[in-house]
Amino acid sequence: MALQGKCAVVTGAALGIGRAITEILMKNGAKVALLDVNQAAGKSLVEVLDKQYGRERTLFLNCDVESEEQIKAAFQKTADTFGGIDILCNNAGILDEKCWERAVSVNLMGVIRGTYLALEHMSKLSGGRGGVIVNTASLAGLGPLPSCPVYTATKHGVVGFTRAMAAASTASGYGIRFNTLCPGFVQTDLYTSIKTNLGQFSDLADATQQMVEQLGVVNMSDVAESVLEMVTDETKNGEACFVSPKERKYVDFPKFMG
Ligand SMILES: NC(=O)C1=CN([C@@H]2O[C@H](COP(=O)(O)OP(=O)(O)OC[C@H]3O[C@@H](n4cnc5c(N)ncnc54)[C@H](O)[C@@H]3O)[C@@H](O)[C@H]2O)C=CC1
Numbered sequence: 001m002a003l004q005g006k007c008a009v010v011t012g013a014a015l016g017i018g019r020a021i022t023e024i025l026m027k028n029g030a031k032v033a034l035l036d037v038n039q040a041a042g043k044s045l046v047e048v049l050d051k052q053y054g055r056e057r058t059l060f061l062n063c064d065v066e067s068e069e070q071i072k073a074a075f076q077k078t079a080d081t082f083g084g085i086d087i088l089c090n091n092a093g094i095l096d097e098k099c100w101e102r103a104v105s106v107n108l109m110g111v112i113r114g115t116y117l118a119l120e121h122m123s124k125l126s127g128g129r130g131g132v133i134v135n136t137a138s139l140a141g142l143g144p145l146p147s148c149p150v151y152t153a154t155k156h157g158v159v160g161f162t163r164a165m166a167a168a169s170t171a172s173g174y175g176i177r178f179n180t181l182c183p184g185f186v187q188t189d190l191y192t193s194i195k196t197n198l199g200q201f202s203d204l205a206d207a208t209q210q211m212v213e214q215l216g217v218v219n220m221s222d223v224a225e226s227v228l229e230m231v232t233d234e235t236k237n238g239e240a241c242f243v244s245p246k247e248r249k250y251v252d253f254p255k256f257m258g
């Protein structure tokens with residue numbers, strides 16, 4: 001899929017991984033609606049992008065992925081402004097083992113809310129053009145992070161949900177590909193605030209730091225390139241892309257049928 005003129009939505013776009021996804025999509029020709037709860041950071045990123053690419057290719061929308069109403073309004077505004085939606089990156093996420101219900105609501109339910117509402121604009125069954133949805137999980141979607149059981153559960157949920165949606169899309173003809181991004185540790189605000197968000201698992205902070213030392217820290221550019229590949233490569237559907245400091249590879253899941 002060539003990105004020139006394509007219309008994308010990125011959640012949690014103002015900072016960190018979402019910002020890097022936004023930048024690489026724009027660099028390759030897409031128009032991007034940036035959805036985030038951090039208005040100051042979102043607007044200041046849009047100013048930077050507008051100087052580089054022109055005002056007509058970006059849109060900042062204050063949107064909390066915990067709110068179905070806000071996501072619905074943001075998708076409608078994007079479609080009205082850009083003329084449809086071809087790409088969705090459900091990326092917004094938090095680490096909070098204390099208020100863990102909120103982590104489930106943002107990380108897992110936010111992805112589900114975003115995906116279901118996007119189908120109304122993207123699915124060929126509802127008059128959309130089809131396209132691609134990339135959901136941000138984590139290496140914690142593929143294996144356990146002992147200091148963060150709920151974070152781990154949400155990310156395993158994102159991987160499973162995305163794979164099931166890919167299969168549903170193929171079976172029913174949505175015309176949408178679904179893939180998951182699974183990076184290891186990346187230097188962002190979420191990463192630097194790990195220690196303060198572990199709740200009852202705070203005693204495992206040192207063990208988590210040892211994991212960081214063992215696994216290393218992933219380059220943001222490798223994370224962004226992985227998303228670009230999953231968006232543009234039409235053969236990628238139902239994939240989970242694992243990104244580590246040493247390699248980038250698609251997960252070989254066990255097969256239970258045929
Ligand atoms: N930093 C890391 O080591 C890794 C992060 N991830 C995942 O990547 C995604 C992005 O994380 P980072 O960039 O690291 O975090 P970050 O904290 O740097 O950025 C997250 C962005 O999402 C926004 N956001 C938070 N809650 C929101 C909500 N309810 N609605 C809309 N926007 C919201 C924030 O305002 C912020 O702009 C998350 O899903 C995270 O779980 C995955 C693997 C590794």
Ligand SMILES: CCCCCC(=O)/C=C/C=C\C/C=C\C/C=C\CCCC(=O)O
Pocket residue numbers: 095137138139140141142143144145147148183184185186190191194208211215
């Ligand atoms: C502490 C919270 C960090 C949150 C950011 C994030 O998602 C980072 C995760 C990075 C890696 C750790 C996750 C899970 C570990 C799973 C498997 C380890 C693989 C070890 C092995 O099999 O060799």
